Amino acid sequence: MFRKLVSLDEAKRIVKQSLSLKPVGVERVSLSEAHNRVLAEDVVALRDVPPFSRSTVDGFAVRAADTFGADEDRSVALKLCGSIRVGENSSVVVEKGETAEIVTGAPLPQGADAVVMLEYVVQKGKTVLTHRAVSRGENVMEAGSDIHEGAVTLKMGQALSSREVGVLAALGLKQVDVYKRPRVAVISTGAEIVEPGKPLTPGKIYDINAHTLSAAVKECDGEPVSWGIVLDEASRLKATLKEALDSADVVVTSGGVSVGPTDVVPQVINALGEPGVIVSGIAVKPGKPTTIAIVNGKPVFSLPGHPTSALLIFHLLVRPLILSMAGRQEETPVLVKATASAKMFPARGRRTFIMVSLTREKSGGLFASPVGLGLSGAITTLAEADGFVEVEESRQFINAGEEVTVRLFKPVRVVSWRK
């Protein structure tokens, strides 16, 4: 039933193989809620944008051929036949030798095929003298020139920034199908933890993980559902896990997975459904006492109680899963090269992650310094760290002065290069 300690790479492989990385579902949201969501459909233009040919300037709509020969010294006289305002369904028709006054954004009248800008024209009553020749289409934005009817304008899987929201608006869409955000149940276990704000009796500490993990879930487009603190007591824990599994897509617990006598999480999980625990312990530091389970197709990650360990394992294993389930593309971690400012000792035989802060020296060099006393229980470790150095299982140590690669804590996709 239990597997032995697996390597981090093996754990990642097992997660990928055993779990569905597909989006959890689709929901329809209004345009005003679409920002920052991920499209679950290709968006096909149901009409041309713009829907009609528009003037891009204030001036006079003309037949381009009528203006040939006009220049600064020589004007061409046209007969004013009307005026077109924006937003109006005008019946004006520009015949040969005629022109109609037009403003920016107004529909080009029938017969006209170009617009002469206001500043090149002198108007004398019903006579308009143009001092400029224009070519067909000049100062006109043709119907459909921005988006053609029938074109796939945005693609399934695209994240909607302000700019894509603009495209949806241009197409007249009031609603759009986006991927649902995976619901992630967050459960803290442990007899010693107390909800912040409540009095702290001797021997107790405040619950950190429920709050860091809920925030971390938001940071990867999940929707955290807090189940609060559950005692390490089998029946209570079982009931909570069952409810959480019923209502959430992913369950994340923290605490209660080390070797102590009160660590009942794995046993309870195995009793809930098949296949139960699939990874029990990972050869990683910090974060060794991590278990991964699947109960009726849903993943349960039981993370260590120490905040740094819990958040690190979340970043390495849970975050990529939630991003996939939210329909997001795999992210490229942001890596920077820096010089180790002190000797670093990884744990032998385990993939070691050393939290570091980055310092830019006056010389311009970038230095990575380990933070947090090496204690994975220290919360300041998290707050002070800019990222972490990943050390291979086989390394004995990293020397001061050696170049290291730091993975920044906030992996951001700076830009998606086109192929």
Added chain:
Amino acid sequence: MFRKLVSLDEAKRIVKQSLSLKPVGVERVSLSEAHNRVLAEDVVALRDVPPFSRSTVDGFAVRAADTFGADEDRSVALKLCGSIRVGENSSVVVEKGETAEIVTGAPLPQGADAVVMLEYVVQKGKTVLTHRAVSRGENVMEAGSDIHEGAVTLKMGQALSSREVGVLAALGLKQVDVYKRPRVAVISTGAEIVEPGKPLTPGKIYDINAHTLSAAVKECDGEPVSWGIVLDEASRLKATLKEALDSADVVVTSGGVSVGPTDVVPQVINALGEPGVIVSGIAVKPGKPTTIAIVNGKPVFSLPGHPTSALLIFHLLVRPLILSMAGRQEETPVLVKATASAKMFPARGRRTFIMVSLTREKSGGLFASPVGLGLSGAITTLAEADGFVEVEESRQFINAGEEVTVRLFKPVRVVSWRK
């Protein structure tokens, strides 16, 4: 009353000089709402974290001096005097020659000053044989070693990621003071625009700007308040602007500021209060017909109707203001160097922004290609652009093959270097 066309730098200077860039206010939020907000107070620790000395391992609490001399071959016998569980207020006292069973996270009992790990110990009834000598403090996280009572743990102005939220939780804080998000009224004007989802009659187009600008407001930590579409009709516009100014911190309108006969926005603004319009037209392309006004201390940005122009000017002038008003630090734009793939023609005498998409060639080279037909009215220009090239007023053109600097559309602060 009106100023002449000003340069972009002058417009930026005027905004900085004329407007308060201070945060708009402070509000108290619960810990679960604190994520992604900005601290409006220094957070001082009201207690030690951890509040007591804790064991970091499962094992036996000892007086370190008692274990001296113990090693793999030679054990030291100690008398078991009790057992300490997590979360309990234990009355166990470890006297000289004694030891108490302890689990990870449990409070170190009185008298003990170190913990021997389980695996170095053999237990025979009430006798505990340790095969390991420990030094004072070994396997113990001392009270206050993570955070000292009285320490300023987080600073005013810090943004709260999952990691800082963890620090607040560790301190037991249920609520925290954060900066209010500035309320930004978004108003679209124009007789030709229609709300997406409604039928489109001839001569009409869908309102894009209300949606792109509202999303852009969210992207810089503002709270958009949509006022919908208002006709270019003075009395109606005046009433809406007045209401918007009463309830919002910033007003952003779009459309109705070019030179056409129906452009009443600036006139209406001047009638609302002092000093009224302070910038009327900026020597920039696109975005020339931009006006900036102050009415009773509140800024009103009247952006052009063209979506690309409106969003560009928002990025250049409005976004930095909203960020400041939200208590956020000034952001560092993300710039990348690329090769111009085509000749680019800036507007003479105006700072020109050319929207480009980036392409990574097989050779590894990065190329910037202008997008969107050069039409600032095209919405696809926005969706296709990865960023823009800023061209100085004095430049005649940029040659194909020349190196250009592209400012990415999503400026992200990759990491804040410590000093």
